[in-house]
Amino acid sequence: MSGKDSGTYEGFSADERAAMKEHAQEQKKAARRTSKADKEAEALRDVLAKIAEMQDSDRVMAERVHAVVTAAAPSLAPKLWYGMPAYAADGKVVCFFQSAEKFKARYATLGFSDLAQLDEGTMWPAAFALTEVTADVEKQIGELVKRAVG
Template sequence: MPRHRLSKGREMSSKDEKNLGQVVDKIAGMDEPQRGLMQRVHDVIMDAAPGLKPRIWYGMPAYARSAGSPALLTLRNDERLNLSVTEKAPLRPAGGPDGTLMPAAWYFETIDADTEKRVAEIVRSVLD
């Protein structure tokens, strides 16, 4: 399969590049301010885990280990913006006051440096 170089020096197959284009187009079709927020979260995900492959999963931007594997993370644009970890990712009990509950979704309305840092931590945690 031919390889294509995207910006930021990433190598991607033509299938991965097509899938990335679909995710970028999906985000570009959103209204502001959601579009800007989703684009920023997409960038944080790609920077935190350059090996994840973006693609559309059930109509949402999603990220998986490969084009043929299940999505580990999704971005959802409903009444609120949402970053979710799918059941295909390793989930661990939260501990502390949350006991055996396993955090799997986070809503956001804005993106600041602390939120970007936490999103990057969540993204890296699905790769463990």
Template sequence: MSSKDEKNLSRVLDKIAAMDEPRRSVMQQVHDIIMAAAPDLKPRIWYGMPAYAASASAPALVTLRNDERLNLALTEKVALRPAGGTDGTLMPAAWYFESIDKDAEQRIAAIVRSAVA
């Protein structure tokens, strides 16, 4: 890992550490899921949010937000695909959560892997 990557990772971890509990623990868990699902992604701060990109200079693909609700989002830089079915041409790009169970963990990992595919 380059020193720039280490510095960016440190900034992301500091941002998460500054959150109040129980959100801090949940966001740390989501960060860990993202890094396990796509270990080549580079964490960094993007528009004030923890984010993950293919490289330190590439646009972010995945972001985490700590607003009224916690949020995992894919950016417009991801090759989004229409959902089909009853959702037709709508493209899922954001998911809100308050806690993470085993099913949510697996779904987040799948979402992140689809973003880097």
């Protein structure tokens, strides 16, 4: 354990702790919603608001990823997941967009959970670095998302 002198665990960065707090708030907010339609509508508003808060290049990529995912797999429901736009089947995240800014990374990420049906042999990618979402990248994302949901 680090922080021997202070007695505190320093395993998570401030950004990671903030993401966990966001996730807890998301769960509390979702639990307060009443009907399924209300939950879905509010979750979509939350995702769009989170995208709107992003800095320029992340926001542009997130908007395009959102459009592609919702067109390619309308069965996936938008929701926030650890403060990131995510897309879920039966409440369980299948894919998500992580802005570069969120964890001060060099690039944004399109990630897939273990629910995504992307299996190829004994090893396959579950996350993809994004520096720009071009027409070709949109096509690739659409194909990946369609495969992910089966």
